[in-house]
Amino acid sequence: MDVGFIGLGRMGKAIAVNLLRGGHRLRVWNRSGGAARELEPLGAEAVAQPAEAAARAEVLMLMLADDAVTRAMLIDQGVLERLPAGAVCVNLATISVAAAQELSRLTAARGVAYLAAPVFGRPEVAAAGKLNIVVAGDAAAVERVRPVLAAIGERIWPVGAEPERANVVKLAGNFMIASALESMGEAAALARAYGVTARQLLEILTSTLFAAPVYQGYGRLIAEQRYTPAGFSLTLGLKDVRLALQAGEAGHVPMPFASVLRDRFLEAIAAGESDHDWSSIAELAARHAGVPDSAAAADPGG
Amino acid sequence: MDVGFIGLGRMGKAIAVNLLRGGHRLRVWNRSGGAARELEPLGAEAVAQPAEAAARAEVLMLMLADDAVTRAMLIDQGVLERLPAGAVCVNLATISVAAAQELSRLTAARGVAYLAAPVFGRPEVAAAGKLNIVVAGDAAAVERVRPVLAAIGERIWPVGAEPERANVVKLAGNFMIASALESMGEAAALARAYGVTARQLLEILTSTLFAAPVYQGYGRLIAEQRYTPAGFSLTLGLKDVRLALQAGEAGHVPMPFASVLRDRFLEAIAAGESDHDWSSIAELAARHAGVPDSAAAADPGG
């Protein structure tokens, strides 16, 4: 299909490569031009203005930082105005529920279908074409873009006709990850207070009940207290928890765990660690308890 | 080995059967005699008084309801007094850190080693001999009872010489399970407020990031709102969170998630649901948000 693609960060670029490999025609734009030009040898056309990526596109895919950048791109930069009627706008990024609702209205007014299609998976997963894509919006539009989504993801999870539903699922998922981080942090602090290291505790639990990617991957970071460089920073973690809380507030959903998480992110950021991995909130329980880890010294005694 | 075994509830009985199958000699006692007699065809000797199970035992295994019952058995019923010096007392139950410390002192004073050996796994897992056993206490005693533990568990996780360490690991694990329940509950409430059913949400998340036994098993119960009969009741859940909080308090470990969980258990119990499965705390977020599930009616739209 003819695809316009805007936003070539680590995730966006990996996805664009898979679209090219899948035989789709891409016109790409990125704030810094380098990433766009790097895709040219693979067949992409790097354009000078974002609106040119939209012109003649059957599908416009967006992978931008946040609500503000996305709105500025579609509206202020004239991207939406150039998008042909009948095209489908597929937003792969994690934005707010409110922004999804607003963008859905704005695109509909121009005869463009808006699909929210946030993805689960890190850059490596994106590069392997193995993303899980949660998609919501007009069912016919979802069918139309299925070949494009199939090129980048392992599985597509449709969740209904209102685009914001996909954003809610994504925010709920990230909230659950952050909750897992905090629960490992409190459990590890409790264990440390009795001389059991985070490594011992998490090895047992992530080999058994919690043998899931989230616990094993982050459990290792926590056991090793290895929080830099960040895979996903505290700043981004705070953003997503804030979006979940805002979506909850609009729907009158109290979320006490999310509130605890918000406070954790704020405290870690106040301590100057905003660029640490979000799993570093697991240190706060131990810090409050005055039980720094002693993994190096400890002998499991077994 | 010569094993005394006291406490033949669902877990205890399944474990005792595996010990018999493993060739160990068992003298068993249970409050209600039926369970003990049922083991006789398998070779166990059912005794009339708990202290008789202890007499001549190389290993005394306990699987009793709580601190009070365990202490009453060892002290008031004279079990500890009858246990031969040099024997090893292996407590498989989830008791408090404080009780583990006390029992360890009392047994040591009589020349008996005390091992805390709480297990992860439900009755089916116990029946299959696949328990994960966290064990703490004197290393030589752990070695001595290894043949017994090997007969009932898939893997033994030693965590050091202080018995209470194993209790802490067990309580930390149960706290993490309860945290997973609450995080699914809040995520599901958020999703429901936007028309996504708990079933849709949890199918996506437990097939991907959260593909772990805890999330998949309990996710199914939550998606189906199937909380009776309980696998593990709210009353037991509250008990274990309380024990985690008490252990945290003794070690000066603030645990904000554990406090939220405590309030959830109390509220559900106040609502008259004490015998529901502990996963039913996942309903409270939705109840507070006024978003009952509509799984039956919903069409994922894809």
Added chain:
Amino acid sequence: MDVGFIGLGRMGKAIAVNLLRGGHRLRVWNRSGGAARELEPLGAEAVAQPAEAAARAEVLMLMLADDAVTRAMLIDQGVLERLPAGAVCVNLATISVAAAQELSRLTAARGVAYLAAPVFGRPEVAAAGKLNIVVAGDAAAVERVRPVLAAIGERIWPVGAEPERANVVKLAGNFMIASALESMGEAAALARAYGVTARQLLEILTSTLFAAPVYQGYGRLIAEQRYTPAGFSLTLGLKDVRLALQAGEAGHVPMPFASVLRDRFLEAIAAGESDHDWSSIAELAARHAGVPDSAAAADPGG
């Protein structure tokens, strides 16, 4: 002084009356014209457009509903444009820290000083000219408007040169009131569970340790479960807690009590009580505990 006054709700009107009584010349505007015309017999000039209230004013006073209305008035309605350079804009309303910072920049760019001057006190207090006024902004501008503030308040509390400081103090004060409500609610639920009525408990405590206006006034509402009509609604309470949390987030200040309050307001609003008095959050602890009050039946036993 020549005063333009925009926003004649219950508070605004009571304040405007005191300005007129104090000998100041007022040009007034309100969304619904009635309130403005009612002030004409007292000497006010009711104008047809908000910008006319600003023209020729030495002081422009605003008492509007929220950030959005205030910004729309100053910018979109052209009020700021008409305000003479050298005038002082005094915002009496509780708005967000971020909006105060923005409005301060915008007015400064036009040679107008911006003072945030939120007030503590209900309409009766305003009518009596007994408000407590927290004021922040340029010190010389504060001095200039002192005669105006003296006409409406009992005491002026300057808190520095950055306007948003006054908003922070106001939000902190409202947060403390809401915290007092919740603490009375939890205390009353605990008491009720043991047969002590909220009335008994709060009579004792608000006659002794907590003999302060906030506790006595709201304590009475809680004891009598009299939440309608609202003096200050749950919706407004949620707004102010949200503003406190947002200000906290911008300054990286975790506020666990504020997060609990947010959840309380959301739950009460989800239950359809958005127009109840904000003190009704005190019922939620009792509701969760399953202990409705029984004040009518109870006999204090003394």
Added chain:
Amino acid sequence: MDVGFIGLGRMGKAIAVNLLRGGHRLRVWNRSGGAARELEPLGAEAVAQPAEAAARAEVLMLMLADDAVTRAMLIDQGVLERLPAGAVCVNLATISVAAAQELSRLTAARGVAYLAAPVFGRPEVAAAGKLNIVVAGDAAAVERVRPVLAAIGERIWPVGAEPERANVVKLAGNFMIASALESMGEAAALARAYGVTARQLLEILTSTLFAAPVYQGYGRLIAEQRYTPAGFSLTLGLKDVRLALQAGEAGHVPMPFASVLRDRFLEAIAAGESDHDWSSIAELAARHAGVPDSAAAADPGG
């Protein structure tokens, strides 16, 4: 009346002095004999064994540290055994609801009425005979001891026939004080983040809405960050919050503010400050936000 009095700490001694001044005959005992002998010149008889204080007493008054000490005194030291049938046991201390229920049963079995009569007021207030006394238990027994209570308190607040009700009121009151401390702490942290000192903020609020003894007294300590010597230590604060939570748990009352407070006390104690005044929990919000106070440098700008 003939009064036995056990427990002459700062509070107990001040109360005993007022009983002597009121013309009552006292036999006193204290763990360290000095305090008892100091009362002899005022007419008290210092006895060598606690049980001697009980013999011949019409009223036995207790002011002991906690549940364990109180129970040990009444049971193990034989005090209850020596108390004449028909006597009234008046426990002035803050003990747990569960202990009050147990002691009430034990005394009743010996024909002794048990009254819980915890007091509000610090040692100076006790010395001035101005305590507020919350009393619960058999109404006739309350009448009988009224002359004694009148000698030590300004006002008596009867709350019913079940003794534990008075303990619940006392615990609820202390919980509300601790909540006020935390709310001042979070409000002050928010203010500090915007350059308003705790002193400025609390001067405004405790002169107006929060003009109550609790806020003014503790507000001053917080504004001055003066937490030693403690009037009431963090250790005692944690004890009382724990008792409130336990009473709540027994009655299935979730108390989210109380849980936040528990975590605050634990964190401050973990930081090695267990002997600081309990108002020092107000520092934790600021510490988490990275905004130490700067009261000395600040100029209110007015």
